[in-house]
Amino acid sequence: MLTCKEQVARSSDFLDGQLSFGDRLRMRHHLMFCANCRRFIRQMRLMQATLRILPEPEVADAQGLAERLASELKRNS
Template identity: 50%
Template structure:
């Protein structure tokens, strides 16, 4: 039987679909009985979805913003 610590160690591989059949069975068996680990995996999946939904360039025109900040620091803005 997998411990909670073991599940955490394999959680990334679980989400990425890189577990062997045997390990996947052990993880799913553990998740069937452990509500804390189910919640943990659910939170990881949610975080993964949020990260994937972020835009590739979260700060558009970062060079222009950096230049504007530099000008303000020099007293030019």
């Protein structure tokens, strides 16, 4: 059986479906017996769901920002 530390380390891969069949079975076995890790996985799922519904941040125009900063620097020099 996995330790809680091993389970936490693999939790993102578990939630993303990136574990092998055997690793998924070991995770599920651990979760059957560990209430703390079940709670952790529930919290991770909730966080993933919350992040999915948040709007995408606007991407800053890096070149435009660099040009504005350069012109400000020239003006203040």
